[in-house]
Amino acid sequence: MVASTFNPNDPSHSSAGAEASLSRRSLLRSGLLAAGAFASAAAPSAAAATARIRRGRPRNVIFCVSDGMSASVPALAERFSQRVGRQRGTALRQLASDPEVTQGLLDTSSLDGPVTDSAAASSAWASGSLVANGALNYLPDGTRLVPIAPLLADAGWRVGLATTTRITHATPAGFASAVPNRDFEEAIAEQMLGVEVLLGGGRSNFDPKDRGDGIDLLERARGQGYSVVDRAADLDAAGEGRLLGLFSAQHLPLSLDRRSDPLLAERTPTLAAMTTAALRRLAVDDRGFLLQVEGGRVDHAAHNNDAAALLWEQLDFDDAVRVALEFAAARDDTLVVVTADHANGNPGLSGSGGRYRATSELFDNLAWQRQSFEQLLPELLRREVQVGTDDSIGECLLTRTGFAASPEAIRTLRQSLRREPTGETNPQLAGIAGQLGSLLSAHNGIGWVGTSHTSDWVVCLAKGPGQEAFEGLLGHAEVFPRLVDFAGVNHRNPTAAADRS
Ligand SMILES: [Zn+2]
Incomplete structure (x- = not known):
């Protein structure tokens, strides 16, 4: 546990919102509001409207990550969506051309140098400290950092993670766990219980039949109040409260393969469907939330130099971004950030033929x-x-x-x-x-320039209250103070003594 850092007297925090949120929370604890809680998610209440959080301070953040999205990918995905995929444009194109959006860049360097892996990138976002590649919220000297999920939970926020990879994979894991090595996924699974909504693949790290220690984390989750589901259809049917949805033993199937396999398509939810389900769980009252939405397999297709698979993954991610933007557009308290943890392979469409025609x-x-x-x-x-x-x-x-x-x-x-x-x-x-x-x-x-991550700066688009915090070029570690400041969290993690780059 971490010490409480939420300070309702912080003058920069909306005290009206905080009080409303706290009183609702006490009522929820007593069970008085439980029956009506779900209704407030569908239609923002009058109280929520009057307790409007001023611009500059969101109550909710939806942090969308296309893992391994090189700078070239949005333009390729737009063309792919228009001409090949679905005869319409992408949400990312719409967002980028919105005159109100804040356009920034992230320098993705890790403690090891100019090329990061997903573990170091997510750790920097989630702890404010650069770590070495392969580590999750651990400094090289063995210092364990406190990631953002428990910090926000302590401040009264809910946290959700939705991904197309194993839920214990580096990008979601970085927000909610601390281990010296990202491969310790069984330990990561244990640490992740407590996060309000967990949706993705990676059932094997929770299943006693597959875990080395035989611990039944699915049963433990049920004991902690989670609805545990493993089919897309159950996403809608599951009750209220905490949700653990694990739709594959390992990563979810790639969108391209799901398209040619009706059984896979029926069993596996899209990232957009997981995002919708997560938002329904997280937006039940006036408590704030942070939802990380990860198109995690864009990266895998890039490692494979598989252009078609990559673009279908990016469209799956794009549909989830659309869900996030539509959710935020219907209210005035939600910041949507769309970015990548690093570029990968740098695919490029080269001009061909006479006059490139x-x-x-x-x-x-x-x-x-x-x-x-x-x-x-x-x-x-x-x-x-x-x-x-x-x-x-x-x-x-x-x-x-x-x-x-x-x-x-x-x-x-x-x-x-x-x-x-x-x-x-x-x-x-x-x-x-x-x-x-x-x-x-x-x-x-x-x-392609290669089959590995590259050192490029990545795009970072932000829309909603607080968007101005993401203007210009930021290092990955600079994302953390921005995110936790929104929740009034003052905690700062130690940083490594020397940058090894
Ligand atoms: Zn990768």
Whole structure:
């Protein structure tokens, strides 16, 4: 536990809002308001309207993260949405062109240097301290930092986490846990119970059959008042209060693969559906909340140099951003932030043909891809081992991506499937994912600089009360004081003695 840092006498805090919130909280504790609590989520009450929080101080924050979203991705996703995906524009484009939005950038450096991983990035947002890559809210000297979720809970806020990865994966974990190594996901799962709403994958880290210590965290969660669900349909049916929704043993399936599998589609909620469910749970009274919404698998598709999978993931994220913006538009107390923890692979659509006029035609070929590399690569490897012919590999590519690869390209791909040198001079692209991505760039026009995170500054858009706090270029660690100040939290974590970069 952390010491209470909420100070209702802080003159910069809306005292009317705080009092209203506190009195409602006491009533809720006594059970008097419980029956009516849900109604206030659907229609903001008159009391909420009169206790209007002035501009500059949101009561609620929805923090949307497209994990691994390079600067090029919003423009690619807009084009993809218009031409290939759904014949309409993206919420991100709408937000970016809103004259009222605050446009900023985040410098993503971690304690290790210019390239961060998701653990260090989320930790910096959640603790205000740079940590080394791989650590979650731990300094190199072993100092444990207090992350934002317990700090906000102590100040009376609710916290929710919704993601397409395992819920114990680095980005959500950074807000609610502290472990020296992000791979300690069973320990992270234990620390996460207490967060009001947890939605994503990663059931194996809660299930006694899969946990190394055999502890039943699902049962523990029920004992702590959580509704525990594992199917999309149950999201709407579950009752009120805390919610733990784990819709896959590991990460949720990629959107591209879900599109071609009706069973997966029915079982797995979209990020937008999880965001809607989380908001319904969090916005039940005048207490503030922080909801982190993560499109966590944009990053995985970028590591695989899989342009089509990445863009379908980004559209899934975009739908969730739309839900967040619509929620905020219906009230005056909610700040929406949309950003990334780092760039990854830096995909770029290069101009093709005379006067670049073949560019769109190539880009539209993305529509032919029916399967993510996550499924395609094992199939290619299987064929190389079991069949081992150019025809078999060529047929697989053609039917699953629409690309009729040249005989030379197929031979090069087969060399990489056999882990033989291909002559590729960029070591980042020498692996099988890089080779497949490069091969398909002749089909869809999208090239990659590598298969890992990059040092780019990332976009940060903010709309709602407090948005001005996100103007200009900020370091990741500068996000923390802004977020906790909204809740009147004064706690500051220690920082590492020396920047190792
Ligand atoms: Zn990554």
